[in-house]
Amino acid sequence: xxxxxxVGFAGSSVAxxxxxxxxxxxxxxxxxxxxxxxxxxxxxxxxxxNPPPRDFSSGQYKIMSTAFDEMVPQDDDIFRMIAEGxxxxxxxxxxxILSQQEMWDLVAYIKVFAGYDEEEPGPLVDYxxxxxxxxxxxxxxxxxxxxxxxxxxxxxxxxxGDAIKGLKDDNGERTxxxxxxxxxxxxxxxxxxxxxARVSAGIPGTxxxxxxxxxxxxxxxxxxxxxxxxxxxxxxxxxxxxxxxNTVIKAGRAEGGIPTxxxxxxWGSAPASTFMLVPQIIAKQRHFTPSNDTVTVRAVYDxxxxxxxxxxxxxxxxxxxxxxxxxxSNPDISEDSVAIQLPIEIPEGMEKPYxxxxxxxxxxxxxxxxxxxxxxxxSVHLMNGQGFEDIEQREADSIQVAATGAYNNGTWRxxxxxxxxxxxxxxxxxxQEGVFIPIAFAAxxxxxxxxxxxxxxxxxxxxxxxxxxxxxxxxxxxxxALLVAGLLYFWVRSAxxx
Amino acid sequence: xxxxxxxxxxxxxxxxxxxxxxxxxxxVLGQVIPASLLNMYMFFVVAGALAVFTFTEEGxxxxxxxxxxxxxxxxxxxxRNIVFAAVLVAVAVFAYFRAVPSLEAPxxxxxxxxxxxxxAKLYGKRYDLLTLENPYRHFEKEDPEQFNELVxxxxxxxxxxxxxxxxxxxxxxxxxxxGLNPVPLNFQDVGTIAQLQxxxxxxxxxxxxxxxxxxxxxxxxxxxxxxxxxSEEEIWKxxxxxxxxxxxxxxxxxx
Numbered sequence: 226x227x228x229x230x231x232v233g234f235a236g237s238s239v240a241x242x243x244x245x246x247x248x249x250x251x252x253x254x255x256x257x258x259x260x261x262x263x264x265x266x267x268x269x270x271x272x273x274x275n276p277p278p279r280d281f282s283s284g285q286y287k288i289m290s291t292a293f294d295e296m297v298p299q300d301d302d303i304f305r306m307i308a309e310g311x312x313x314x315x316x317x318x319x320x321x322i323l324s325q326q327e328m329w330d331l332v333a334y335i336k337v338f339a340g341y342d343e344e345e346p347g348p349l350v351d352y353x354x355x356x357x358x359x360x361x362x363x364x365x366x367x368x369x370x371x372x373x374x375x376x377x378x379x380x381x382x383x384x385x386g387d388a389i390k391g392l393k394d395d396n397g398e399r400t401x402x403x404x405x406x407x408x409x410x411x412x413x414x415x416x417x418x419x420x421x422a423r424v425s426a427g428i429p430g431t432x433x434x435x436x437x438x439x440x441x442x443x444x445x446x447x448x449x450x451x452x453x454x455x456x457x458x459x460x461x462x463x464x465x466x467x468x469x470x471n472t473v474i475k476a477g478r479a480e481g482g483i484p485t486x487x488x489x490x491x492w493g494s495a496p497a498s499t500f501m502l503v504p505q506i507i508a509k510q511r512h513f514t515p516s517n518d519t520v521t522v523r524a525v526y527d528x529x530x531x532x533x534x535x536x537x538x539x540x541x542x543x544x545x546x547x548x549x550x551x552x553x554s555n556p557d558i559s560e561d562s563v564a565i566q567l568p569i570e571i572p573e574g575m576e577k578p579y580x581x582x583x584x585x586x587x588x589x590x591x592x593x594x595x596x597x598x599x600x601x602x603x604s605v606h607l608m609n610g611q612g613f614e615d616i617e618q619r620e621a622d623s624i625q626v627a628a629t630g631a632y633n634n635g636t637w638r639x640x641x642x643x644x645x646x647x648x649x650x651x652x653x654x655x656x657q658e659g660v661f662i663p664i665a666f667a668a669x670x671x672x673x674x675x676x677x678x679x680x681x682x683x684x685x686x687x688x689x690x691x692x693x694x695x696x697x698x699x700x701x702x703x704x705x706a707l708l709v710a711g712l713l714y715f716w717v718r719s720a721x722x723x
Numbered sequence: 724x725x726x727x728x729x730x731x732x733x734x735x736x737x738x739x740x741x742x743x744x745x746x747x748x749x750x751v752l753g754q755v756i757p758a759s760l761l762n763m764y765m766f767f768v769v770a771g772a773l774a775v776f777t778f779t780e781e782g783x784x785x786x787x788x789x790x791x792x793x794x795x796x797x798x799x800x801x802x803r804n805i806v807f808a809a810v811l812v813a814v815a816v817f818a819y820f821r822a823v824p825s826l827e828a829p830x831x832x833x834x835x836x837x838x839x840x841x842x843a844k845l846y847g848k849r850y851d852l853l854t855l856e857n858p859y860r861h862f863e864k865e866d867p868e869q870f871n872e873l874v875x876x877x878x879x880x881x882x883x884x885x886x887x888x889x890x891x892x893x894x895x896x897x898x899x900x901x902g903l904n905p906v907p908l909n910f911q912d913v914g915t916i917a918q919l920q921x922x923x924x925x926x927x928x929x930x931x932x933x934x935x936x937x938x939x940x941x942x943x944x945x946x947x948x949x950x951x952x953x954s955e956e957e958i959w960k961x962x963x964x965x966x967x968x969x970x971x972x973x974x975x976x977x978x
Contacts, residue, residue: 268879270879270883273883315898317890317892319892321892473826473827473828502902506947507947508947509952575832575833576942579932579933661829684902687828691824697822701818701821701822705814706812706815709810710807713811716794717803720794
């Protein structure tokens with residue numbers, strides 16, 4: 226028995242025998258709340274999750290290595306999704322609290338919902354001979370990816386999923402093509418072998434098609450699928466990732482004026498900090514289906530002003546009133562938007578304003594940029610917040626908060642600028658060098674039903690204006706050494722026998 | 724110990740305590756000790772050790788002896804020059820790094836389970852937290868079937884509202900956990916709900932992050948104020964679920 230188990234886990238086609246009765250018990254405790262009593266995916270959380278939990282009675286499995294025109298997945302496929310989970314969804318990996326045997330029991334039980342316990346798994350995807358990744362293979366994959374919009378039709382020019390189509394899955398549920406530059410959102414993984422399997426089998430139930438289908442006009446040979454897989458893997462290389470240790474945006478001093486547009490070469494030398502965006506689920510109206518997951522920030526300043534560049538991937542440029550934009554949007558399109566939150570008074574101790582728009586005794590400044598509609602251009606807004614319900618609208622012009630934005634291949638880049646100090650010292654933050662200033666962000670994807678309180682946001686991070694200390698530390702070190710040298714000299718002299 | 728010179732003993736003692744702090748905090752307690760805290764502890768350790776070693780006049784003399792010899796003994800001249808040069812370099816390096824502005828984010832220490840108030844105003848009513856009990860707990864013995872029903876209702880409430888942060892395995896690793904600071908509590912851990920009473924949980928859930936006292940940094944906590952979203956009955960049911968799923972027992976006054 227244990228021997229068999231070991232073999233099963235090693236990925237052989239010999240499936241470990243699972244016990245459906247035991248599987249049922251575990252299912253009732255751990256899986257019911259999402260996948261539902263009848264395995265139909267209609268547990269109590271279903272309407273708050275996108276993608277919704279899988280309906281096992283449909284027999285459709287997304288991540289599988291069974292050849293494209295067959296439905297029944299390999300037992301190893303199901304086992305793997307249970308053990309490792311599906312990143313980017315609510316489906317967690319269970320290997321840390323369930324034993325191997327328990328997970329095989331679940332595999333056996335889940336298969337019953339679609340009658341798969343009585344069927345043989347379909348034939349495996351034909352992997353042929355793997356083509357190792359190389360610059361040539363990646364270049365070939367790049368061509369195939371864009372050739373008559375094979376993949377870019379859905380995944381966009383640069384693979385960020387900035388689609389030209391509105392997509393729905395088989396159940397009419399809104400789906401978004403994967404942002405292929407963010408490997409942590411892949412349900413499988415972004416190893417070439419996994420990508421190869423997805424491209425060959427498709428992702429059943431979604432619009433992600435099979436490119437092994439001989440009837441498709443965009444069919445790819447085995448070798449070409451490996452090239453495409455190598456190309457897709459390479460897309461992750463330039464991606465800014467969240468680094469949990471990097472919680473400080475380090476603003477350096479700009480030589481010759483601050484940059485006021487996103488493509489100013491001055492940004493090149495500014496270090497980037499990337500933070501995780503989470504949906505706003507604290508105050509009414511809550512938002513459970515976020516569209517964006519990270520925001521990348523850089524900042525520089527000079528004697529007069531500070532400039533902050535905020536970048537985030539957004540699949541859609543949302544232009545209310547624009548026919549094309551509305552076609553790929555969810556109903557009720559709104560503008561895309563981004564906001565920066567800062568405390569009005571820079572805290573000296575631990576105590577900060579409440580991270581959700583401040584509180585009565587600790588107000589915050591909010592600078593918001595909105596992308597504009599078909600009729601109006603983009604706009605900048607200034608607000609003072611003392612909690613979710615207590616927001617004062619002010620004129621951004623009055624203190625010269627300015628912002629400009631540009632959308633390029635699936636990425637928004639917005640530059641905010643403001644003078645370091647203002648006249649209304651009790652209503653606006655006064656920037657100072659060398660202190661840690663709490664800072665937080667929010668973003669709205671107007672095509673994914675994000676508007677008003679329904680948006681993504683970050684918790685507090687830090688902004689620090691790094692005064693260029695120049696040669697000062699060096700002189701201080703020299704002075705300290707000289708001082709101690711003098712002391713030692715007198716000590717030795719006074720101790721010398723006369 | 725007796726055979727080692729006093730000065731070496733002193734240095735070794737201080738070094739051992741230093742390493743001890745790091746081992747206990749970083750490895751045993753599993754949370755890296757903040758530099759500022761370590762500096763404060765070490766200040767007292769050094770002061771204390773010096774006081775002990777120089778308690779008697781003889782002790783003080785013995786401690787200073789190698790130093791005195793180093794400075795006064797002409798035969799130790801080259802050793803002295805080396806030691807002095809090393810001291811100067813160390814001073815310069817230390818001063819340099821103190822003068823360069825720090826890039827490290829400020830350390831934020833907070834109490835995770837602050838002491839609860841003895842009574843609290845929740846749902847517009849005043850509750851005595853010392854006597855408050857879960858109104859459904861008695862079904863556990865009296866009517867197990869009814870009890871399981873209530874746990875199942877709690878599970879549905881949890882999965883609709885809490886799993887995003889605390890995770891569907893109740894391990895504090897929900898899909899959005901990493902974007903929050905402080906990170907959501909792990910209920911599987913024996914150090915959390917097993918140490919608390921149900922009335923405490925009721926208060927914490929109902930008032931959320933903003934209901935925390937200052938020492939627990941309410942401005943950072945993303946825990947929502949659940950009395951705005953859930954009824955009292957729903958909170959009591961979700962509490963039943965937390966204990967049932969993790970196999971923990973609530974703490975009670977009888978223990």
